[in-house]
Amino acid sequence: MDQIKQVAIVGGVHGNEFSGIYLIRHYQQQPQWITRSSFQCQTIWANPEAHHANKRYLHSDLNRQFKTADLANPNLSNYEQSRAKVLNQQLGPKGNAKTDLLIDLHNTTSNMGACLILTQAGPFYNQLAAYVKMQMPEAIISRDEDHIAAQDHALMCTLGRYGVLVEVGPQPQSVLRHDVMDLMHRMTQHILDFVQLYNTNTVPNLPKQTEAFRYLTSIKLPVNEQGERLGMVHKNVQDKDYHPIHRGDPLFSLFDGGVIYYEGENTVYPTFINEAAYYDNNLAMSLNEKVIIELP
Amino acid sequence: MDQIKQVAIVGGVHGNEFSGIYLIRHYQQQPQWITRSSFQCQTIWANPEAHHANKRYLHSDLNRQFKTADLANPNLSNYEQSRAKVLNQQLGPKGNAKTDLLIDLHNTTSNMGACLILTQAGPFYNQLAAYVKMQMPEAIISRDEDHIAAQDHALMCTLGRYGVLVEVGPQPQSVLRHDVMDLMHRMTQHILDFVQLYNTNTVPNLPKQTEAFRYLTSIKLPVNEQGERLGMVHKNVQDKDYHPIHRGDPLFSLFDGGVIYYEGENTVYPTFINEAAYYDNNLAMSLNEKVIIELP
Numbered sequence: 001m002d003q004i005k006q007v008a009i010v011g012g013v014h015g016n017e018f019s020g021i022y023l024i025r026h027y028q029q030q031p032q033w034i035t036r037s038s039f040q041c042q043t044i045w046a047n048p049e050a051h052h053a054n055k056r057y058l059h060s061d062l063n064r065q066f067k068t069a070d071l072a073n074p075n076l077s078n079y080e081q082s083r084a085k086v087l088n089q090q091l092g093p094k095g096n097a098k099t100d101l102l103i104d105l106h107n108t109t110s111n112m113g114a115c116l117i118l119t120q121a122g123p124f125y126n127q128l129a130a131y132v133k134m135q136m137p138e139a140i141i142s143r144d145e146d147h148i149a150a151q152d153h154a155l156m157c158t159l160g161r162y163g164v165l166v167e168v169g170p171q172p173q174s175v176l177r178h179d180v181m182d183l184m185h186r187m188t189q190h191i192l193d194f195v196q197l198y199n200t201n202t203v204p205n206l207p208k209q210t211e212a213f214r215y216l217t218s219i220k221l222p223v224n225e226q227g228e229r230l231g232m233v234h235k236n237v238q239d240k241d242y243h244p245i246h247r248g249d250p251l252f253s254l255f256d257g258g259v260i261y262y263e264g265e266n267t268v269y270p271t272f273i274n275e276a277a278y279y280d281n282n283l284a285m286s287l288n289e290k291v292i293i294e295l296p
Numbered sequence: 297m298d299q300i301k302q303v304a305i306v307g308g309v310h311g312n313e314f315s316g317i318y319l320i321r322h323y324q325q326q327p328q329w330i331t332r333s334s335f336q337c338q339t340i341w342a343n344p345e346a347h348h349a350n351k352r353y354l355h356s357d358l359n360r361q362f363k364t365a366d367l368a369n370p371n372l373s374n375y376e377q378s379r380a381k382v383l384n385q386q387l388g389p390k391g392n393a394k395t396d397l398l399i400d401l402h403n404t405t406s407n408m409g410a411c412l413i414l415t416q417a418g419p420f421y422n423q424l425a426a427y428v429k430m431q432m433p434e435a436i437i438s439r440d441e442d443h444i445a446a447q448d449h450a451l452m453c454t455l456g457r458y459g460v461l462v463e464v465g466p467q468p469q470s471v472l473r474h475d476v477m478d479l480m481h482r483m484t485q486h487i488l489d490f491v492q493l494y495n496t497n498t499v500p501n502l503p504k505q506t507e508a509f510r511y512l513t514s515i516k517l518p519v520n521e522q523g524e525r526l527g528m529v530h531k532n533v534q535d536k537d538y539h540p541i542h543r544g545d546p547l548f549s550l551f552d553g554g555v556i557y558y559e560g561e562n563t564v565y566p567t568f569i570n571e572a573a574y575y576d577n578n579l580a581m582s583l584n585e586k587v588i589i590e591l592p
Contacts (some may be wrong), residue, residue, distance in 0.1 A: 022528075026551050036457035107467040107539050172405040172468035174572040232318075235474035253474050260508050276470040 002124065004100040004162070004195050007041040008091050009034065009188065011105045013063050013156055014277070015050025016173040019184045020105030020166075027116060027183075033185075036192055038199035039100070046156065047083060051072065056277055059221050063104075066159050068094050068151035093161050095151060097182055102160030102223065103191055105184060108169035109276040111239040114183040115140040115193075117165040118212075119153055124162055124198070126293050130206040131194045139187060140242060141212035142167075142271065143291065164191065167280065170239070173276055208295050213269050214286040221250055221282045222260060231256055234286055235275045245287070252284070300396040300418065300458070300491050303337040304387050305330065305484065307401045308574070309452055310361050311346025312461050312469040315480045316401025316462075322481075329538050330480075331489055334495035335396075340387070343379055350470055352573055359400075362455050364390050364447035383455065390455050391447060398456030398486075399487055401480060405572040407535040410489075411436040414508075415449055416500050420458055420493035422589050426502040427490045428483065430537065435483060436538060438567065441586065443512045458527035459485065466535070467541040469572055493517035507518070509538065509584040518548055518556060526550055529570045529580055541583070548580070 010025065010037045011020030024043035027034045050057045065084035070076055071094060076084075093101040115133050116139060118125045131143045133141040144165075150158045157163030162181045166187050171180045222230040231254035237245070244267045245251070252260040262268075268287040272278065275285075297504070305323065307316030320339040323330045331336040346353045354375045361380035365391060366372055372380075387395040412428050412435060414421045424438045440461075446454045453459030464480045467473050493499045513521065517527040529549035533541070540563045548556040558564075564583040569582075 022525075022551070029551070109471055170468075172466075172572050173470065174575060175405055175468075175570055176528045177570065178528050178534060181528065182531070232472045232474050232477065235478070238474060255318070255325070271324075274471055274473065276468050279470060 003038075003199055005039050006041050006099050007101045007103065007192070007195060008044055008099045008103065009103045010044045010156060011042065012048065012051050013046040013051070013104060014056045014106065015047050016023050016054055016056050017107035017171075018174065018176040018180050019168060019248045020184045020219070021045065021051060021169065022107060022176055023181060023184055023188070030099045034192060036196040040197050041192065043137065044087070044250075046087060047080065049079060050235070056173070063106075063156050066094065066156050067132070067154050067190050070154070072179060084156075087156070092159050097159060097161050099160040100162060102157050102163040102194060103188060104155070104157040104163065106167045107180065108167055108272060109172055110171045110271065112167060112271060112272045113140055113144050113169070114137060114187045115167040115271075116140045116187060117144050118169055119144050119146055119148075119155055119158055119163065119165070121146045125164075126295055127198070127203060127206060128164070128191065128194050128294055129212065131197070132190045133210045134207055135190045135193075136186060141210060141214050141293065142288070143214040147216055149158065157161075166191075176246050184290040203209065203228050206244045206295055210293040212291050212293050213271065214291045215271075216287050216289055218286050219251070221284045222254065223282060229294055230256070230266055231260065232257065237270065237273060239273070239286070239290050241268050241273050242269070246247065297497070298481050299334075299495055301335050302395050303397045303399065303488070303491060304340055304395045304456065305401065306342050306452060308321075308344065308456050309400060310352045310357075310402065311343050311348070311469075312352050313403035314351055314470065315467065316412050317341065317347060318472055319401060319477060319480055319484070321526060325422050326584050327490065330488060332492040337488070338387055340383070342383060344377065345375060346533055348465065352469070356447045359452050361448040362452050366450070367583050369581055376431050380452075383452070384569060388455050393455060393457050394459060395456040397491060398453050398459040399484060400451070400453040400459065400461045401484070402463045403476065404568060405468055406464055406537050406567065407466045408537045408567060409436055409465070410432060410483045411438050411463040411567075411582040412483060413438045413440050413463055415440050415441045415444075415451055415454055415459065415461070416446055416537045417444055417464045419461075422506075422591055423494070423499060423502060424487065424490050425508065425589050426506045426591055427493075427499065428486045429506045431486045431489075432482060437506060437589065438584070439508050439510040441511055444550060462487075497525040502591055503585065506589040507566065508587050508589050510587045511567075512564065512583045514582050515547070517580045518519070519578060521581050525578065526552070527556065528556075530555065533566060533569060533581070535569070537569050538565050540564070551559070
């Protein structure tokens with residue numbers, strides 16, 4: 001029987017996402033919150049230097065450094081690339097990890113609420129998603145390229161044998177919001193509770209169908225040939241993460257007064273709308289389809 | 297008769313407050329928006345290097361460098377201190393400025409809407425406040441230490457013969473929101489319209505009384521003797537800028553589960569609640585009293 005013996009809760013992969021950093025401090029001071037009888041749980045502060053600099057990262061995005069090939073590449077040696085190798089040693093090694101479940105805590109400036117992001121598929125994840133959604137109906141379940149093998153995923157949560165990402169917003173970079181902290185704490189507690197039930201073979205009856213959003217593609221802000229931005233996310237879309245976008249709906253407001261409309265045939269559901277951290281790549285939002293997670 | 301002949305609209309004093317930077321670019325491309333018959337209007341990008349670094353400032357907060365004594369002090373020579381001296385030469389000199397009115401555009405992560413901040417008092421400001429509030433009822437008028445002489449004020453807007461600060465939020469640092477941009481544009485247009493009416497002696501009948509908020513003091517996040525934060529702004533206060541705080545209302549939620557309550561005798565009105573940029577000084581919010589601006 002599958003058993004989850006070692007859990008790691010990771011905060012501060014991004015230095016200006018404060019909720020995870022403060023939540024693992026809280027758990028360090030009050031370890032009863034992460035204590036369950038059937039597994040060990042540790043807390044990890046992934047990128048302290050980025051937090052001290054009050055930035056997402058110093059040199060590279062730490063949450064893009066965990067492809068198996070990159071972890072083995074000695075030429076990738078800047079601060080975050082080095083942190084990834086150390087974390088891989090500490091919690092991995094990826095592909096044969098001593099960590100059975102890695103829970104990676106993140107914030108977004110987008111209005112995404114409490115979102116459980118799954119980057120792999122399988123019975124454990126399907127039951128976890130159904131349980132979290134049942135206990136916390138306002139939670140969002142997201143499937144993020146879970147068709148890609150773990151070894152080719154760059155996200156830190158793919159370092160564990162199992163791994164999930166808890167993404168909570170909206171919270172400006174470098175701010176700690178009480179309501180966002182509460183949501184992150186509640187979702188993390190439900191995940192730990194599920195692991196306890198899973199290990200002890202006492203998972204309750206779960207809904208047979210759970211709604212989720214599956215990542216399709218990202219779209220960029222409009223720019224000119226010099227790379228200068230020509231517009232911004234339209235106010236009709238701003239803060240409407242997970243709301244449907246139909247053909248003909250406005251996407252961008254141009255500074256010259258024009259509007260760019262969605263021209264796709266299929267209805268899509270946006271996430272990470274106007275996320276501050278994605279401006280460096282001019283990403284405006286991710287587009288998703290709605291899917292159903294089925295339990296047997 | 298008092299005439300305002302030279303107006304300067306300043307954006308990007310803080311490099312990660314995007315609305316002003318993009319609004320002055322918009323005005324540069326479509327100058328009809330800042331053209332009025334009775335005055336000249338120029339746009340100024342105050343701190344480009346901070347924007348390129350995607351930070352509030354490189355070395356010092358540029359919006360704290362404009363005391364007359366500091367502008368004259370050659371030992372204050374880092375990037376922002378140097379920028380202040382250059383801007384003083386370009387738009388000032390402070391105390392005898394060629395700029396009759398300086399409009400300084402800012403964002404806050406706090407839920408402050410469109411706020412017109414006055415740091416000096418007098419008939420021009422009183423009429424301007426009454427006009428803006430009449431045209432834009434959702435606007436907030438703020439009096440920020442307007443009893444202090446301009447020469448002792450450190451804010452950039454005090455460089456002009458007249459000066460105001462347009463503060464719009466909530467907007468995360470390093471994000472451009474369409475709705476926030478619209479609010480900043482609308483308030484700026486009302487200010488320019490008022491100057492035109494003022495210069496041509498055609499100011500319409502204004503309300504005799506206009507509600508405003510006057511800064512009293514700032515309060516800090518709770519910290520221990522090592523300077524570590526012990527709590528965060530309570531969710532009952534978060535986003536409630538300008539809402540009354542009465543004795544006994546919660547202010548802070550402590551990580552150990554406790555709550556700190558407001559103990560003052562007088563009802564106060566908070567602004568800049570949980571503003572990201574003020575974390576370096578552990579400032580949690582400003583407290584204000586409600587006042588009335590009276591016209592004769």
